[in-house]
Amino acid sequence: MKKEILLPERKPRKFLPEDFKVENWEGLEPYYKDLLERDINTRDDLRGWLRDRSELEAVISEDAGWRYIYMTRFTDNEEYTQAYHHFVQQIQPKIAPISDKLNKKALNSEFIQELEKEEGFNIMIRELRKDIEIFREENIPIFTEMQTETQKFGQINGAMTVEVDGKELTLQQAAVILQSTDRSKREEVYHKIAQRRLQEKDKLSELYTKLISLRDQVAKNAGFDNYRDYMFKAMGRFDYTPQDCFDFHASVRQEVVPMLTELAKERKGKLNIDPLRPWDKAVDPEGREALKPFTGSKDLTAKTIECFKRLDPFLGQCLEIMEEMGHLDLESRKGKAPGGYNYPLAEVGVPFIFMNATSTLRDMITILHEGGHAVHSFLTRDLELTDFKHTPSEVAELASMSMELISMDHWELFFDNEEELNRAKKEHLEQIIETLPWVATIDKFQHWVYENPNHTEEERISAWNEIYGDFSDDVTDWSSLEENRNYLWQKQLHLYEVPFYYIEYGMAQLGAVAVWKNYKEDARKGLEGYMNALRLGYTRSIPEVYEAANIKFDFSKAYIRELMDFVKGELGRL
Structure with a gap:
């Protein structure tokens, strides 16, 4: 019998009515006016004012969250799309200028310096100053247009399907066949997916060009040389600079790309093929059938909950609560946007996980990854202000990527024989060696794109190929597939939807390896460090959060070499 789960409820509201719903700007305006006009006569008044503002923002953020979730779950539902667009076009633009006035009101208070001495408030106040510095009224309509345009990426991708053996499959479902041991089948499906993507290449190129132009205008309006600097x-990158990113690219090229080439040579040898082609990259090199860690979303959910419980009962309970509340949508289907995410819901504090699972090891990793994000939401649920829960991506991705690795000790739940278990671990560790160069590729490409915003499409393709070449193995043969390679970047949703959000995966991947290293040395202490770091939310700087996990925020060549040597050693043991 399933035990009763105590479901968390949102905390009682103190500022807004309990039954208040976000419907239009007219309903919200009185609460903003109250905050704008209220007298702040003491430090406690200021703190109370910040709490009321936090409550209002949590309610709005959660409402926007649900609109986004429904729109991505059902891209073919016009009502959900309209509800999201109504928020983006009619409500959000009205909030932006008044938020700027509230930021100024807070910073102009005579009590702000007293509050700044308290943990968490110093970080939040630093963010307020930054928001004031970059706010420009003339950017509001551009943000609205940008958000409307970015949604087209999900709609274009959500509608892409291919026919394989008489069945209509989403591209995610079709990609599973690239693990088939039948090489001619892999090649056939590879071409079908690539051709389907290429049908939309002009549409996606035009969309990207338009977004680059809008983003560049935002940067220029705010007084920046380019959108990257803006x-x-x-993004509040107070703890590192573009030069640090370039150093990361150089370190990865020197320390990780040779490992990538070694893996490709090994794959080519084991498969006994010449040349190694792009459709040979996902199949098991020893010719075994693809790993199937679960059958269907119910099985995936049950196994993941148990895996988390074995790490710590609290972690399993987080996912049980989400399942019970209907906050999981895991299976791939037509009309669903691509990708996967964990959407934090600021008021109730129970996030939503969205993904496109079929049956692969990659899908299992995705739920562990998003589950790490989800746990982060639960651990920060009781922090005083919404702002304290808004962690920077470098910390958010540490939560998710570390979970992929520290959960490995319990992967026998997904694989009932040792050979498959070791194979899964090996594939995942090899994936880390593949992830770091891909992160460097996408990040370096973005730097180039926004440093050269007026580039032609030919220049973009040329820059992409040069950068892609820097971070690829020199074994894979792309002859006669040049057009596919030219547009590989179009599958990366971050370029369209969340520009410059990608380097964080690289930084957090290094952090996650370090967390895992600690966990392997002392499981209790390693897990404790991980959870202590997550509990901080954004009440400390990024290096301080990493320090709380007993790891370094560092992407030097020496540190990357040390961590990659550890990964190599673990691979050797498998």
């Missing part, structure tokens, strides 16, 4: 400020 985004470093907007």
Whole structure:
């Protein structure tokens, strides 16, 4: 019998009515006016004012969250799309200028310096100053247009299907066949997926060009040389610079790309083929059938909950709560946007996981990854202000990527024989060696794109190929597939939807390896460090959060070499 689960409820509201719903700007405006006009006569008044603002923002953020979730779950439902667009076009633009006034009101208070001495408030106040610095009224309509345009990427991709053996499959479902041991079948499906993507290449190129132009205008309006410099400020990257990113690219090229080439040579040898082609990259090199860690989303959910429980009962309970509340949508289907995400819901504090599972090891990793994000939401649920829960991506991705690795000790739940278990671990560790160069590729490409915003499409393709070549193995043969390679970047949703959000995966991947190393040395202490770091939310700087996990925020060649040597050693043991 399933035991009763105590479901969390949102905390009682103190500022807004309990039954308040976000419907239009007119309903929200009185609460913003109250905050704008209220007298702040003491430090406690200021703190209370910040709490009320936090409550209002949590309610709005959660409402926007549900609109986004429904739109991505059902891209073919016009009502959900319209509800999201109504928020983006009619409500959000009205909030932006008044938020700027509230930021200024807070910073102009005579009590702000007293509050700044308290943990968490110093980080939040630093963010307020940054928001004031980059706010420009003339950017509001551009943001609205940008958000409307970015949704087209999900709609274009959500509608892409191919026919294989008389069945209509989403591209995610078709990609599973690339693990088939039948090489001619892999090649056939590879071409079908590539051709389907190429049908939309012009549409996707035009969309990207338009987004680049809009983003560049935002940066220029705010007084920045380019959108990259604007985004470093907007994303609150106080702890590193573009030069650190370039150093990361160079370290990965020197320390990780040779490992990538070694893996490709090994794959080519084991498969006994010449040349190694792009459709040979996902199949098991020893000719075994693809790993199937679960059958269907119910099985995936049950196994993941048990895996988390074995790490710590609290972690399993987080996912049980989400399942019970209907906050999981895991299976791939037509009309669903691509990708996967964990959407934090600021008021109830129970996030939503969205993904496109079929049956692969990659899908299992995705639920562990998004589950790490989900746990982060639960661990920060009781922090005083919504702002304290908004962690920077470098910390958010540490939560998710570390979970992929520290959960490995319990993967026998997904694989009932040792050979398959070791194979899964090996594939995942090899994936890390593949992830770091791909992160460097996408990040370096974005730097080039926004440093050269007026580039032609030919220049973009040329820059892409040069950068892609820097971070690829030199074994895979792309002859006669040049057009596919030219547009490989179009499958990366981050370029369209969340520009400059990608380097974080690389930084957090290094952090996750370090967390795992600690966990292997002392499981209790390693897990404790991980959870302590997550509990901080964004009340400390990124290096301080990493320090709480007993790891370094560092992407030097020496550190990357040390961590990659550890990964190599673990691979050797398998």
